[in-house]
Structure formats: C-alpha cells, structure tokens
Amino acid sequence: MVLSWQDVLDGAAHPDDGRNVVIHEFAHRLDQAHGAANGAPWLPGAVRRRQWADTFTAEFEALQRRVARGEGGLIDAYGATDAAEFFAVTSELFFERPDDLAAAHPALHRQLRGFYGVDPRHWQGVTPRLGIASKS
Numbered sequence: 001m002v003l004s005w006q007d008v009l010d011g012a013a014h015p016d017d018g019r020n021v022v023i024h025e026f027a028h029r030l031d032q033a034h035g036a037a038n039g040a041p042w043l044p045g046a047v048r049r050r051q052w053a054d055t056f057t058a059e060f061e062a063l064q065r066r067v068a069r070g071e072g073g074l075i076d077a078y079g080a081t082d083a084a085e086f087f088a089v090t091s092e093l094f095f096e097r098p099d100d101l102a103a104a105h106p107a108l109h110r111q112l113r114g115f116y117g118v119d120p121r122h123w124q125g126v127t128p129r130l131g132i133a134s135k136s
C-alpha cells in the first residue's frame, strides 16, 4: 500500500471530520483479504455474513437513492460509487465520527463495531483518536 504522506497528515490533522485516507485504504485492504474488494469483508459464520449483507445492502441502496435525489447527509456521496467504496467511506465515519454514525445509522454502526471489534465512541476524551503529532 502506498499513500501520499501529505494526505496522511491531512487526514490526521482533522481526526473528527469523517475523512481519513489511511482508514479508507486499510478498509479496502481488509475487504480484499479474501478476494476482490466488494464491501463484504470476511466474517465468521453464515448468520453474521447474512446480517452484514442485509444491513450493508439496505444502507448502500439508501445512500444511492439519497445521492440520486441530490440530498446531503452524513455518508459522503463517494460511498455510493460501489459497495467497496461504501464500506471504506463508512469505515472512515466509524472511526472519526462514531457518535454521528451510531445515531444516524445504528444498524450500520453495529455491523462495523462487530467487524472491527472496537467501539471508538469510548475513545473520545481519552486519547487523541488516530492523531499524528505534527513536527512541522
């Protein structure tokens, strides 16, 4: 994986704006761990895979409809590009705007929390979330 260092710094400079190229690209990498990126990273068990597919399909289609109507919202329109981008864009929100994602898309937040095995809502106020100290 090759990332623009400036993009990495830009993403870290605003740790709660919901945009972070490192999270985005690592989400794609996790998605690709068992084949082509398709927005359905590997999960143990048919039940969890079906829950993921049901939730992500419904949320992805809702975003596509919202974008087609020209409406704004929490999830960036780029997530409507395809299912892989949807997973990457919502992963950025999961880590950078967890309270907003949980409030607006609770089922989606629940699936991401299960996949990543962490709940970044509890990180706030404890440590700078995914921040990188700038030396410049």
Ligand SMILES: [Zn+2]
Residues within 6 Å of the ligand: 024, 028, 084, 085, 088
């Ligand atoms: Zn992407």
